[in-house]
Amino acid sequence: MSSDGNRKSRIDQSLGVASLASRTLRLSGRDVSIRLEPSYWEGLEEICRREDLTVDELCDDVRDRMEQQARWSSRSGVSLANALRVFVVGYFRQAATERGHARAGHGQGRPFIATPFDTIPVTSDT
Numbered sequence: 001m002s003s004d005g006n007r008k009s010r011i012d013q014s015l016g017v018a019s020l021a022s023r024t025l026r027l028s029g030r031d032v033s034i035r036l037e038p039s040y041w042e043g044l045e046e047i048c049r050r051e052d053l054t055v056d057e058l059c060d061d062v063r064d065r066m067e068q069q070a071r072w073s074s075r076s077g078v079s080l081a082n083a084l085r086v087f088v089v090g091y092f093r094q095a096a097t098e099r100g101h102a103r104a105g106h107g108q109g110r111p112f113i114a115t116p117f118d119t120i121p122v123t124s125d126t
Helices: 038-051 055-072 080-095 098-104
Strands: 021-027 030-036
Touching: 021 038, 021 055, 030 038, 030 080, 038 055, 038 080, 055 080
Parallel strands: none
Antiparallel strands: 021 030
């Protein structure tokens, strides 16, 4: 099954944080179910577009590298979902520039601007 299958939900980022979404990926010839927040799936899709890879190929590479690191060190037990989150954040951190941060409005004491936490829904007690 391709990485496009088994999408449980797709949420507009402006609605805030969404629950986990499951996808079944084909890694090394086996189906593997992964649960990530929709924003991480979107990040992986964007990385794959930029790098000309499928989500399955990229996730397989991340899993291979994670397993290699576990063999080199005594640390293990990291889930693939957590490794993918770390990878996505690391990829975009490497791409972040001062100019890009300025365009996004960062550094003005408003760290939540243009994030799912940008606006807090107003509730009425009446």
